[in-house]
């Protein structure tokens with residue numbers, strides 16, 4: 001939580017204004033931030049200086065792992081966070097590749113679970129990584145990537161957290177996640193939860209202890225209409241101790257994640273938080 005507040009404060013104090021053409025909004029921006037989450041010691045990085053809708057964040061990462069590409073599937077899992085990008089962005093509505101209401105196109109898991117090979121066909125990156133790690137193999141390239149520049153015009157948004165690299169040291173699993181662009185008031189509140197949950201789940205289904213997750217952010221920004229609530233409300237609040245995340249131990253395989261896991265398989269204990277803050281969302 002302190003790392004998050006330090007980053008928010010750094011943007012407020014040192015950020016530079018950048019015009020963003022896609023959203024037509026100005027962003028107060030810094031370059032490079034490195035956050036670390038101690039998953040092995042259950043230091044769940046949930047924001048406490050406002051109410052965080054952590055279930056929505058977990059629904060998003062489950063949807064990515066399942067390769068979803070439709071906002072209705074994300075809603076069925078328990079989050080509406082993809083509705084606006086699928087249905088309200090004019091550039092995507094005008095794109096001939098959009099296949100109707102709720103279509104998000106070829107993004108995130110839709111790519112990572114079926115990454116096109118130059119020689120033809122696809123590779124399921126996640127399945128391969130789970131197989132390797134389950135057999136104790138780390139080939140120094142256990143990389144789940146969602147980044148395919150050749151597919152940008154086929155999806156509603158380029159992936160923000162675009163790469164997850166897993167590593168084994170003895171019986172402990174580590175994760176390095178990379179994010180190219182970060183909406184710190186809204187997106188990061190979710191992305192911290194997602195990096196944590198991804199390592200915890202992957203360790204659980206591959207039979208390893210979770211270690212640390214390292215989260216690299218390149219462009220970290222606050223949109224102009226989010227600055228006042230961040231600076232004048234959220235940053236004036238004292239954080240509470242971090243809560244604990246409990247994951248159903250019956251989740252034992254990638255198939256389990258693909259077939260029966262729901263948000264009921266996750267719970268948070270001892271979550272003390274300040275009141276909710278509604279931040280504007282840039283589509």
Ligand SMILES: Nc1nc(=O)c2c([nH]1)NC[C@@H]1CN(c3ccc(C(=O)N[C@@H](CCC(=O)O)C(=O)O)cc3)CN21
Pocket residue numbers: 052053056079080081082085157183186187188189190277278279281282283
């Ligand atoms: N501008 C922007 N920021 C983002 O963080 C973002 C995008 N676009 N587009 C793709 C996804 C969608 N994400 C979202 C979308 C909405 C919320 C949101 O509205 N959060 C509210 C309420 C969530 C709820 O009730 O479930 C919040 O207070 O956190 C968060 C992340 C993250 N990503």
Ligand SMILES: O=c1ccn([C@H]2C[C@H](O)[C@@H](COP(=O)(O)O)O2)c(=O)[nH]1
Pocket residue numbers: 022157158160161181182183184186187188191
């Ligand atoms: O997981 C996510 C997804 C998206 N974001 C934010 C970062 C940016 O504010 C927008 C994406 O806009 P681009 O013009 O494609 O950079 O969404 C996030 O923080 N986390």
